[in-house]
Amino acid sequence: MSASSGSIAIIGAGSVGAAIAYSLLLRQVVADLILVDINEEYCQAQVEDLSDATFLSNVRIRQGTADDARNADIIIISAGAKQKPGETRIGLIDRNIKVLESVTRSLQPIRRDAILLIVANPVDILTFYAQRLSGLPRNQVIGSGTMLDSIRLTGILANRLKVSDSSIHAFVIGEHGDSQCVAWSSATVHGRPLLKALPLTETEREEIATTTRMKADSIIKVKGFTSYGVAAVTARMCEAIIFDHRKILPLSHWQENLGCCLSLPVVLGRKGVSPFPVDLEESELQFLMQSAKALRTVIEGNDVNSVGS
Ligand SMILES: NC(=O)C1=CN([C@@H]2O[C@H](COP(=O)(O)OP(=O)(O)OC[C@H]3O[C@@H](n4cnc5c(N)ncnc54)[C@H](O)[C@@H]3O)[C@@H](O)[C@H]2O)C=CC1
Numbered sequence: 302m303s304a305s306s307g308s309i310a311i312i313g314a315g316s317v318g319a320a321i322a323y324s325l326l327l328r329q330v331v332a333d334l335i336l337v338d339i340n341e342e343y344c345q346a347q348v349e350d351l352s353d354a355t356f357l358s359n360v361r362i363r364q365g366t367a368d369d370a371r372n373a374d375i376i377i378i379s380a381g382a383k384q385k386p387g388e389t390r391i392g393l394i395d396r397n398i399k400v401l402e403s404v405t406r407s408l409q410p411i412r413r414d415a416i417l418l419i420v421a422n423p424v425d426i427l428t429f430y431a432q433r434l435s436g437l438p439r440n441q442v443i444g445s446g447t448m449l450d451s452i453r454l455t456g457i458l459a460n461r462l463k464v465s466d467s468s469i470h471a472f473v474i475g476e477h478g479d480s481q482c483v484a485w486s487s488a489t490v491h492g493r494p495l496l497k498a499l500p501l502t503e504t505e506r507e508e509i510a511t512t513t514r515m516k517a518d519s520i521i522k523v524k525g526f527t528s529y530g531v532a533a534v535t536a537r538m539c540e541a542i543i544f545d546h547r548k549i550l551p552l553s554h555w556q557e558n559l560g561c562c563l564s565l566p567v568v569l570g571r572k573g574v575s576p577f578p579v580d581l582e583e584s585e586l587q588f589l590m591q592s593a594k595a596l597r598t599v600i601e602g603n604d605v606n607s608v609g610s
């Protein structure tokens with residue numbers, strides 16, 4: 302299989318950026334990958350290491366600058382601080398908003414049809430500010446959001462049902478963080494309501510939702526970071542964009558009615574995201590409202606208020 306002729310720039314070549322590059326390289330999503338990092342020596346070493354794997358694909362990988370990145374089809378932002386064990390994603394806001402400001406400034410003038418993918422945390426808040434700072438249409442600035450949580454949830458459910466992950470459609474919605482919730486009412490297994498195929502008590506549902514929500518914390522506690530899951534998720538997003546798959550995925554995007562960015566299912570293709578309606582039960586809607594309120598509180602209560610306004 303050969304890669305499409307496009308290019309993807311990854312800004313932030315740490316554990317996550319390198320894992321994303323590796324996934325894109327193996328999946329041959331585009332012909333050219335550009336890695337950019339403030340730590341140029343480290344970035345060069347990551348490129349050297351990754352280039353030892355390019356014999357498996359037709360992808361070229363190189364170190365670049367913001368000038369190179371601004372002309373890419375997709376620009377991924379994985380630059381920023383990561384959580385220490387026990388720290389919340391929201392706790393990263395002060396450090397990572399500064400990184401985002403500097404990165405988005407360096408990307409100007411940005412290609413008008415570029416898609417900006419935000420991966421750094423807190424991803425929903427940073428997606429909101431990246432929309433403001435980049436000047437791109439909001440549908441072209443997307444956060445990886447709860448797609449990773451949804452993959453984690455699907456894995457648990459598939460295990461219980463002893464079926465493949467791909468037979469299950471189940472979404473985590475809201476914040477990629479503590480206020481997220483599972484949209485149980487819309488979950489299906491091969492088209493059948495999931496709760497019919499797998500009757501779960503309220504307590505069991507709560508346990509599954511908690512395990513899903515806490516998975517990153519339990520990994521970070523031991524190895525200090527997560528990278529492979531979000532890398533696979535980002536590669537899938539890039540494929541959907543480059544090949545205009547119009548895949549329905551739970552991603553962080555602008556919510557006009559809620560005044561913030563959070564995850565609900567959207568259609569993802571070459572032009573970015575477009576809405577896809579989802580039916581939620583009243584209790585799920587309440588959770589979603591609470592999640593939006595939690596995110597708005599961070600935006601309103603922070604001294605990042607003036608960013609890009
Ligand atoms: N959305 C998600 O599901 C996930 C998000 N993350 C987030 O991804 C981010 C990166 O995590 P890691 O790669 O583990 O951290 P890391 O510390 O390994 O790498 C971060 C990189 O960003 C670079 N950087 C910092 N400021 C920069 C700037 N102004 N311009 C260019 N590069 C800059 C650093 O030099 C470093 O190489 C964190 O915010 C983390 O919380 C991590 C896992 C999953």
Ligand SMILES: CC(=O)C(=O)O
Pocket residue numbers: 390422449517527528531
């Ligand atoms: C770190 C993070 O956001 C995750 O693995 O979900």
